[in-house]
Amino acid sequence: xxxxxxxxxxxxxxxxxxxxxxRWHPDIPMVSMVKPGEEFIIETYDxxxxxxKNDDSAADVRDVDLSQVHFLSGPVGVVGAEPGDxxxxxxxxxxxxxxxxxxxxxxxSKKNGGGFLTEHFPLAQKSIWDISGVYTHSRHVPGVRFxxxxxxxxxxxxxxxxxxxxxxxxxxxxxxxxxxxxxPLANPPYAATAHMGRLTGEAKARAAATGARTVPxxxxxxxxxxxxxxxxxxxxxxxxxxxxxxxxxDLHFSxxxxxxxxxxAIEMAGWVHMKVELIKGGMAKYGIxxxxxxxxxxxxxxxxxxxxxxxxxxxxxxxxxxDVHIAYRQACLNAIExxxxxxxxxxxxxxxxxxxxxxGHISGVVDIPNACATLxxxxxxxxxxxxxxxxxxxxxITGSVDIPLAQDL
Ligand code: ZN
Numbered sequence: 001x002x003x004x005x006x007x008x009x010x011x012x013x014x015x016x017x018x019x020x021x022x023r024w025h026p027d028i029p030m031v032s033m034v035k036p037g038e039e040f041i042i043e044t045y046d047x048x049x050x051x052x053k054n055d056d057s058a059a060d061v062r063d064v065d066l067s068q069v070h071f072l073s074g075p076v077g078v079v080g081a082e083p084g085d086x087x088x089x090x091x092x093x094x095x096x097x098x099x100x101x102x103x104x105x106x107x108x109s110k111k112n113g114g115g116f117l118t119e120h121f122p123l124a125q126k127s128i129w130d131i132s133g134v135y136t137h138s139r140h141v142p143g144v145r146f147x148x149x150x151x152x153x154x155x156x157x158x159x160x161x162x163x164x165x166x167x168x169x170x171x172x173x174x175x176x177x178x179x180x181x182x183x184p185l186a187n188p189p190y191a192a193t194a195h196m197g198r199l200t201g202e203a204k205a206r207a208a209a210t211g212a213r214t215v216p217x218x219x220x221x222x223x224x225x226x227x228x229x230x231x232x233x234x235x236x237x238x239x240x241x242x243x244x245x246x247x248x249x250d251l252h253f254s255x256x257x258x259x260x261x262x263x264x265a266i267e268m269a270g271w272v273h274m275k276v277e278l279i280k281g282g283m284a285k286y287g288i289x290x291x292x293x294x295x296x297x298x299x300x301x302x303x304x305x306x307x308x309x310x311x312x313x314x315x316x317x318x319x320x321x322x323d324v325h326i327a328y329r330q331a332c333l334n335a336i337e338x339x340x341x342x343x344x345x346x347x348x349x350x351x352x353x354x355x356x357x358x359x360g361h362i363s364g365v366v367d368i369p370n371a372c373a374t375l376x377x378x379x380x381x382x383x384x385x386x387x388x389x390x391x392x393x394x395x396x397i398t399g400s401v402d403i404p405l406a407q408d409l
Contacts, residue, residue: 005040005041006073006074010269015195018198021071021247022069022195023196024164025158025207026160026245027206028245030243030245031074032076032077034078034276036276039275042274044250047264049071051068057126060126061109062108062124064113066113068195070154070223071249072214072249074246075197075243081243082239083242084281084284085244087278089246090275091273092273096251096269097271100269101131102130103128103267104128105138107123107347110123113263114262116258117350120346121346125351125405129254134147140351140401141355144352149255151227151229151231151252153251154224155221157237157244158247168210171187174186189210189212191205194208220291227254227265230299231298235291235292236286238290255357256360257358257359258360304378306377307374308334308375309374311373312330322370324373327371327372344397345402361374
């Protein structure tokens, strides 16, 4: 049996566990050393460290302290890893704890986090998803059930001091263009809630002052939220510090492309079984700046889709030039509108797009002035036929079940 190198206690705060951290900084000490070729298991909190509960109120999503996220397990040191190497990580398996077979999806309040469609869904809402083996379903979203494509939303290696400085300065520069924006353009370092693993005292205070927030994906990978980076995949990470310093967290049972609801996919606590190897000097050999990966041989097979198109003309009818962000938003809004014809609330439809194995594609970026994005909605996840036909849609979703909502205070 592979050794478990990081254990967590879901009944205790992640701040009490010195094998957890919530900022990126090269000074965070390795919590364990492994050798190339070695297999091991790491346990992780959900990304909020247990702030979201399995209940029927969205007050916890409204009140979440986002300065605390993400709680990551690590960093794990790899013997012999040097800057410039590639760290090869096999995600051999990932699962939820048998004592904790559920996950959550939410929409943040526009005043506390927001999300991709925050102008349309400005209040906090939450759905709970039960995990039954490889499947999931929700008491808040009837008529839909699907197999999980389990993956870490966040995985990567520690940055070098120079790379950390690059991150902090370029992100501060975008914040400075509109410092009072709600939600903010980016998140600067914030020492008050920093958890720097095994650092203490003066060294902790110094690192916490500049430790990068874990929110964006960056050159090291980090919070990429790629659903296809799932159990069974093999990832090649650039190494920036001696020992590499691999950390992982933010496990998702399933997610649609874009993680559009932001809180987020089907978020869960759980464990990751992995193996590491090294390609010495691999960054230069393969010209790698950002991670690359090979997908898993095991993925849910949903082959029939209804595909929604979106173009870069916004909700007010304004023309934008080849803007993929706006085009994907329109594809999502078109899918939501369509699903309401079967009786779903707009919030339920939004949650389905955030949680189910929905594909997002950049379909065209040259046909001026419109970018075209597409959203692939798998038809087989529904208990009923969602394809258009001459008789029109049937309202299959009836009754008063909806996703709990919390008014802003
Ligand atoms: Zn997540």
